[in-house]
Amino acid sequence: MTPTDEHPDEIAAQEQLLRSIDYLRDLDRVDIARLIGSSEDAHFQIGAVIVSEGEVADSLYLLASGTVEVSVRVDGAERSVRTITAPATFGDLGLLLPQRTATVRALTDVQVWRIPRQHFERLLRERPALGLAIARGLASAIDRRDRTRVGAPLQPAEPLRAMMAAPQARRSGLSRVLSIAFAIGVPAALWLLPAPQGLTSAGWHIALVMLGGAIAWLLEPVPDFAVALAMAAAWLATGLAPPAITFGGFTTSAWVTAVAALGLSASMSASGLLFRAALMLLRVFPPTHRGQLAALLVGGVVVTPLAPTVFGRVATMAPVARDLSLALGHSRTSAGSAAIAFAGILGNTILGPIFLTGMVTNFLIIGLLPAAEQARLGWMGWLIAAAPAGLLLLAGSALAVFALNPRSLTRASSVVRRTQERSLGRLSRHELTSLVAVGVFIAGLLLQPVLRLDIAVVGLASLLVAIGGGALDRQTFRSGIDWATLILFGLLLGAGGVLRSGGVDRWIADLITPMARALGHHTYVVLLLTLLVICVRLVLPMVPAGFLLLVTLVPAAPQLGLSGWVVGFVVSVLVLTWVLPRQYEVLRMVRELTDGELFSDRQALAMGVAITVIASLAMLICVPYWRAIGIL
Incomplete structure (x- = not known):
């Protein structure tokens, strides 16, 4: 066999054959090109054995021309199973099994393209979800063959979308x-x-x-x-702006700490620690509808300071919420299932600004504050300033989700949860390592003002613990960390410096100063800020809205008569609320992870309005407290 050097029509034929396989249909052009480039051209005469039953399975075959016979040994004799005529594929079980399960012999002169197994394995390492797609595709193929063999009717085939494919574009190219x-x-x-x-x-x-x-x-x-x-x-x-300013955000302690925080979140998720924590909290609370709502809300309080990525927490929570809804007997998009979903969402999002380690953007706020204010707002100082708002948000969220289904008397079976806990077994070494790393992170942030350590040192030390203990390997570091968010975070940290270099921050401050002075009282200024964030969120999604408002408004806070922390905190809380469900990325994620089974658009709209009102009131109520502790 020799590597292929095909004409364009042969390349097109190979691509068509590869895309005829369910689990490879949605591979992108690059992956298809890599597989075709690794193929080997081979020719077999009539009667030649292409693969033998029992030999090492090492490749997939694309049948370019001719006909082959598939046979198996039965009682020492060969029994024909079927014939395959080009264009077709065979040998796909060889991608999963160590040995060939049948013999393939040429019935005519045959041309094949052979793609070695190691190239698929390399693709699997880069696209881990492809393994599940292959397993599903092969299981479906085996089922069809078995049904055909005994004359049973075939199950209607559903198109299988490869899990590693990029999300479908929501807009046309022209748009x-x-x-x-x-x-x-x-x-x-x-x-x-x-x-x-x-x-x-x-x-x-x-x-x-x-x-x-x-x-x-x-x-x-x-x-x-x-x-x-x-x-x-x-x-x-x-x-x-020069590169030193434009990309200056990537050299800040805030960005390095954000990398460490997301790395720790990835290690906890990959090791199963987050999932275990969710199951433990569900066990602690009563198995009633209300008890499990409380478990999801309180679980968010516990997990939020440990895993500073909103999307990571929500991704762990969503399948747990769906299983819990089924266990409680709630029907699809019922009031009960919606309450379960929103308890999980609010518990893992709206409380993020309460803890310094609850959200990546909290480190952006720290990076934008003056040095004196930074020194005051360590992990504990931040919590003291935010605690009353956190209690109000937690109480308001509880009232909102309990009101969705106030008379539910259903109880959840604990069978599924107990089975999952038994399957997890005892804490693994990687879970323990993740736990120790998080402990180092939070302890370092608590002691940072005393030890006078840079927060980047704390973050790097905890990250090295996770890496050294094996909880964060190369693959998890590459695929488990949201590098897109980190790029956005670093660039917008630099954008703050660009705005300052051009005097844009002072210009914005001069524009809003007269309005702030006209309002006079801090409460009215916070109300104005709250309304501004809500209006921006009506237009922009959560992530860009939060970054844009923080970068432009936190430096202008003194002209508003507020501290930079108060402005940043109010912005961070309000961007996590929603009025239009389509503008909230978290809702889209939960809907995708649960196949839209938990809540409807109408329920999301009602809950969004309720939580927006609750969050706005919480910010206004906290103004006297902030003034009393000297932040205002």
Whole structure:
């Protein structure tokens, strides 16, 4: 056999054959090209044995031309099972089994393309979910063959989408192009206009690039981190900011600590520690509907300071919530199942700003504060300042989810939970390592003001514990950490420096200072800020809205008569609320993870309005407390 050197029509034939296999249908062009590039061309004459039953299974075959016979040994004799005529494939069981299960012999002159097993294994390492897709596809094929053999009717085939494929595009190519053109065109049309009073020409152009980014975040033609990359490229290309400032966020302690925090979250998720914690909390609370709602809410309180990634916590919670809803006997999108879903969502999101280690953006706030304020707001100082708001948010969330199904008397069977706990067994070494690493992280943040350590040192020390103990291996470090969020985080940390270099932060402060002075009282200023965040969230999704508001408003906080922490905290809490469900990425994630079984759009809208009102009231109620402890 020799590596292939096909003509274009042969390459097209190979691609068509590969895509005829259910579990390979949605591979991207690059992966298809790599598989075709690794194929070997082979020719067999009539009667030649291509593979023999019992030999090492080492490849998949694409039948380019000819006909082959598949046979198995029965009582020492060969028995024909079926014939295969090109174009077709065979040998797919060889991707999973160590030995061939049948003999394949050429009935005519045959041409095949052989793709070695090791290339599929390499693809599996890069796309772990492909293994499950292969198993499903082969199980379906075996079922069809067995039914055909005994004359049973075939089950209707459902299209199998490979789990490793990229999410389907929600918008047409033309729509994306028009959105990009609009995001670029608006700043370009304003580029030559004179700068507003109080803003330099450079500052005006920096602000226009930011405006283009906001438009792109609104229209979503590309992912949010790609918008941030485009903004950085525009500032560099126009000479508005040097690389040292544009990419300065990646050199900050806040960014390094965020890497460590997400790394610890990945290690806890991969080791099963988060899942174990969720099961333990469900066991502690009564198996009633209300008891399990409380377990999900309190579970969020416990897990949030340990795993500072909203999406990671929610991804762990969603399947648990679905299983719990089924155990309680709730029907699809009923009031009971919606209450379970929203208890899990709120418990793992809205309390994120309460703990310094509850959200990655909390480290952004720290990075934007003056040094004196940073020193005051260590892990415990942050918690003291945020605790009353946390209690109000927790109580309000409980009232909202209990009100969805107040008369439910259902009880959950503990069989599934007990079975899952037994399957997990005792704490594994990796779970213990993750637990120790998180302990080092939180203890370091608590002692950081006393030891006068940089928070990056604390983060790196805990990350090294997780890596050294084997809880965070190379694969988990690469695929378990949300690097897109970290890129966005680093670029927007740098964006704060770009805005300051152009005087945009001072210009924004000068614009809002008269309004803040007219309002006078801190409560009214916080109310204005709350309404501003809600309005922005009506337009922008959670992630870009939060980053954009923090970068622009936290530096301007003194002109509002507020501390930078208060502004950052109010923004962080309110961006986690929603009015329009489609603008909240967390709801989309839960819906995808649970196949839309837990709640409807109407239920999400009602809960979103309720939690927005609760969060707004909590911020206003906390104003006297913040003034009493000297933050305001």
